[in-house]
Amino acid sequence: MKPTIALVGRPNVGKSTLFNRLTKTRDALVADQPGLTRDRHYGHGKVGEKPYLVIDTGGFEPVIDEGIMFEMAKQTLQAIDEADAIVFIVDGRNGLTPQDKMIANRLRQGDRPVWVAVNKIEGMNSAIMTAEFHEFGLGDPVAISASHGEGVRHLINEILEGFPDQEPEEEPTHPKFAIVGRPNVGKSTLVNAILGEDRVIAFDQPGTTRDSVAIDFERNGSNYTVIDTAGVRRRGKVTDMIEKFSVIKTMQAIEDCNVVILVLDATQDVSDQDGKIAGFVLESGRALVVAINKWEAADLEQRETIKRDIARKLAFLDFAKFHNISALQGSGVGDLFGSINQAYDAAMIKIPTPKLTRALQLAMERQQPPLAGKIRPKMRYAHQGGSNPPVVIIHGNALEAVHASYWRYLEHFFIKTFKLQGTPLRVQFKKNDNPFEGKEAPQRGRRGPQAAKNALKRR
Known part of the structure; x- marks a missing residue:
């Protein structure tokens, strides 16, 4: 089962920005304004082959006992109880605050592992920015920049190390x-x-x-x-x-x-x-x-x-x-x-590669992918990359230029062609590697100085 990670901290420390970074989405509202997030917000993330679930929470004000901030605090406490791990986010530029200390005291009372993430460290000395947060007694703080992505991968890798790798799910034999x-x-x-x-x-x-x-x-x-x-x-x-x-x-x-x-x-x-x-x-x-x-x-x-x-x-x-x-x-x-x-x-359908490739060619005959500037994406062949839901992987060149509308067209075309009633379908693009990329191109039709001299002598 996927580990669940809760993001907690004071208002406006960058929880929603980190949520969007970890889920690779823009699902959480982000603005330079405290209190924007109120309810819990769930999202999926994945590092390598390790998936996880993330819970974004509103600003945690543990001393308030009424009003909207109190309701937000209750939502945060529920997320803490649901989570397998907790990321306690603090603002490195503002330094350690009394509210941070109260939150740390609350987290120490629980039985969930806690990581302290010192956010907004871009352009700063990480060691200096994290030094005072050792006072929490929650382990070594991790310096990150949620908006720029610095240190985020290191943080999530460190969290997921404590959870066993998910074993490949067996193919179900019945619905x-x-x-x-x-x-x-x-x-x-x-x-x-x-x-x-x-x-x-x-x-x-x-x-x-x-x-x-x-x-x-x-x-x-x-x-x-x-x-x-x-x-x-x-x-x-x-x-x-x-x-x-x-x-x-x-x-x-x-x-x-x-x-x-x-x-x-x-x-x-x-x-x-x-x-x-x-x-x-x-x-x-x-x-x-x-x-x-x-x-x-x-x-x-x-x-x-x-x-x-x-x-x-x-x-x-x-x-x-x-x-x-x-x-x-x-x-x-x-x-x-x-x-x-x-x-x-x-x-759970299994579609042979030749059938998928023929279907791809038919889809392109009916509607070519639109030009992106002077480049038209070229799709060469397709194969199935997974089931539940079916995943179709398309290989070719300049596929990063495929427009979202054509992406949806292909998904609907495959669903209709193979009569996949009741299931969504995912299309993924894989760009072919260029074997000559990064290598010096061979010189053709041009002669070096010595070759020119030898040619004159032969004359």
């Missing part, structure tokens, strides 16, 4: 699917309908399910594993001491499965939280089936509303199949398995 969604949309009721028994607690109260529960079962002679997960609330609503672990456990369940069933409530509008869950599923590369539950309880107006919401807010899930179901009555539940099997087969 393993997780049921996710907001609280009280009927996830546990759906699990019981799938299993044909009251296997998990289903109750008309949000937050009944506290943990992810994996259950093996057989249906029509085929084996499956279903994972019932806790509802993912909006992070600002997570306050219960046990429920605070639900978000990260749900995210881990998504990564551990092959197929995700996203459950929506037909009697409610599609919320921003539904979109965030769907976005995380897509980011994780998992195959997807969408179940619109409580269809029998929705009136005509509610049904039309959720159809419009799906078309507007979840348009990026066009690769998935949607089902109208009633988990309580059992209607439509059996139809989910056809889509689960189809999505699983698409996610």
